[in-house]
Amino acid sequence: MVIxxxxxxxxxxxxxxxxEQVVGRLxxxxxxxxxxxxxxxxxxxxxxxxxxxxxxxxxxxxxLIQVVLNSGLAYWLNRRMGVQHCVAGPSALxxxxxxxxxxxxxxxxxxxxxxxAALATVVGVLIEVPVMLAxxxxxxxxxxxxxxxxxxxxx
Numbered sequence: 001m002v003i004x005x006x007x008x009x010x011x012x013x014x015x016x017x018x019x020e021q022v023v024g025r026l027x028x029x030x031x032x033x034x035x036x037x038x039x040x041x042x043x044x045x046x047x048x049x050x051x052x053x054x055x056x057x058x059x060x061x062x063x064l065i066q067v068v069l070n071s072g073l074a075y076w077l078n079r080r081m082g083v084q085h086c087v088a089g090p091s092a093l094x095x096x097x098x099x100x101x102x103x104x105x106x107x108x109x110x111x112x113x114x115x116x117a118a119l120a121t122v123v124g125v126l127i128e129v130p131v132m133l134a135x136x137x138x139x140x141x142x143x144x145x146x147x148x149x150x151x152x153x154x155x
Contacts, residue, residue: 044113045122059123063098067128071096071135075146085146089139093132100124 011019042049049056074095078088100121107117 040113042122045119048119049122049126055119056123059120060127063124063127064131067096067098067131067135071132075139079146079149082150085139085143088146089136092139093135096132096135098124098128100128 008019011022071092075088075092078091083091103124104118104121107115107121111117
């Protein structure tokens, strides 16, 4: 973290354009590193997931409820407040996200691949990603409903 911040400040001293070029070049590598981490987690924890369905359910159900309720609440509140649809969709996703990618990295760093914390974060990713994709589908399909409610609220 310290190295990243020092590097960031050094790049920004060279200018925003230089910073953005480096970030743009690193983008594919960061996504690849995240995907590799998830593949390794599934490889190391796949057996635990299959062998402990009750534990997985105890982890998954609250995450599912939280994501659905938070995204729905954020989307509805944005509509009630008259926020444009193009802002409300991302707002619903951000409100529902648990940032499991960060949790995965933290759990592995602090507790190791074989830990219960790593297992919980893997389950989080397994639940959150498909539910977030479903939220995106709902937000995209409900744009007419969303905008009709805003027109009615404005009178």
